[in-house]
Amino acid sequence: MTLDTRPRILQNGPLLPQLEQALAATYRLTLLQAQPDPAAFLAAEGAQFDGIACTARIGAPRALIDALPSLRVISNFGVGFETIGVERARERGIAVGYTPDVLNDCVADTAFGLVMDVARRFSAADRFTRRGDWLRGQFPLSRRVSGKRLGIVGLGRIGRVIARRAGGFDMAVRYHNRRPVDDVPYGYEPTLEGLARWADFLVVASAGGPATRGLISAAVLDALGPQGFLVNVSRGTVVDQAALVQALQQGRIAGAGLDVFEQEPQVPEALFAMDNVVLLPHVASNTHETRQAMADLVMDNLASYFATGRVRVPVPG
Numbered sequence: 001m002t003l004d005t006r007p008r009i010l011q012n013g014p015l016l017p018q019l020e021q022a023l024a025a026t027y028r029l030t031l032l033q034a035q036p037d038p039a040a041f042l043a044a045e046g047a048q049f050d051g052i053a054c055t056a057r058i059g060a061p062r063a064l065i066d067a068l069p070s071l072r073v074i075s076n077f078g079v080g081f082e083t084i085g086v087e088r089a090r091e092r093g094i095a096v097g098y099t100p101d102v103l104n105d106c107v108a109d110t111a112f113g114l115v116m117d118v119a120r121r122f123s124a125a126d127r128f129t130r131r132g133d134w135l136r137g138q139f140p141l142s143r144r145v146s147g148k149r150l151g152i153v154g155l156g157r158i159g160r161v162i163a164r165r166a167g168g169f170d171m172a173v174r175y176h177n178r179r180p181v182d183d184v185p186y187g188y189e190p191t192l193e194g195l196a197r198w199a200d201f202l203v204v205a206s207a208g209g210p211a212t213r214g215l216i217s218a219a220v221l222d223a224l225g226p227q228g229f230l231v232n233v234s235r236g237t238v239v240d241q242a243a244l245v246q247a248l249q250q251g252r253i254a255g256a257g258l259d260v261f262e263q264e265p266q267v268p269e270a271l272f273a274m275d276n277v278v279l280l281p282h283v284a285s286n287t288h289e290t291r292q293a294m295a296d297l298v299m300d301n302l303a304s305y306f307a308t309g310r311v312r313v314p315v316p317g
């Protein structure tokens with residue numbers, strides 16, 4: 001019998017089936033959630049693991065990192081890494097890889113899909129048609145998208161692609177970041193309220209985590225105003241969700257297109273009855289092509305780490 005010396009990887013949360021297969025073919029893979037008692041399992045076996053493969057949603061929190069004393073590498077399926085104990089990993093010299101860039105186009109497409117849907121009301125019109133309401137009268141007028149003003153919160157990798165999409169719709173684009181960036185042709189708004197006041201569509205594309213929590217406040221929503229639409233493809237925590245629900249209930253903004261929520265998969269029930277709201281189950285990067293590219297990068301990050309001691313794409317900072 002030959003000894004299996006391949007690195008041991010702990011899988012935290014469900015991954016794309018083909019990624020699970022690739023991981024299982026390359027490493028000794030164990031799914032934490034398949035253990036009858038995950039805490040007891042970690043206490044007994046935690047010292048065996050060299051790596052973690054996780055989804056951005058579940059991540060690898062500090063407590064999990066601390067339960068794995070031999071951990072050397074974390075490979076995250078996703079661009080968001082706020083669910084990973086990155087500081088703890090850094091203290092312990094653990095490499096953390098993630099999957100940016102490969103999903104920029106699909107997330108930007110989704111942002112634009114939501115802009116189109118909230119303004120032109122395609123989802124609402126689809127419901128209208130299916131209900132047979134067309135037989136009884138015309139669908140109400142919607143709002144034009146082309147030629148309008150698009151405000152981007154977070155002109156990072158994804159925000160820039162959204163801005164490029166806006167060019168095809170002859171839209172004016174401005175953005176808000178903590179600091180202006182030099183290499184873009186878009187106007188910089190130093191305050192979020194200023195951007196919201198200017199915009200017809202406010203699209204949130206910033207990173208999640210504590211630094212951006214509640215950035216889209218009641219004051220920002222009021223600055224957007226009753227003709228303005230909010231679109232969020234970033235993280236639910238960036239928007240003050242209670243304030244958003246209230247603003248929608250009171251007609252203080254025109255509508256919202258949301259791919260992300262504060263406590264996924266929970267969606268505030270009050271939103272279900274609103275026809276001016278489009279609700280997606282966090283699917284912005286959810287295409288065959290992009291998810292395969294993300295899976296490949298999860299594998300590349302691990303392979304690179306075990307070959308060179310460095311992941312191919314480390315989280316910044």
Ligand code: DGY
Nearest residue numbers: 056057077078079080
């Ligand atoms: C990401 O990559 O972070 C997406 O939001 C999917 O979770």
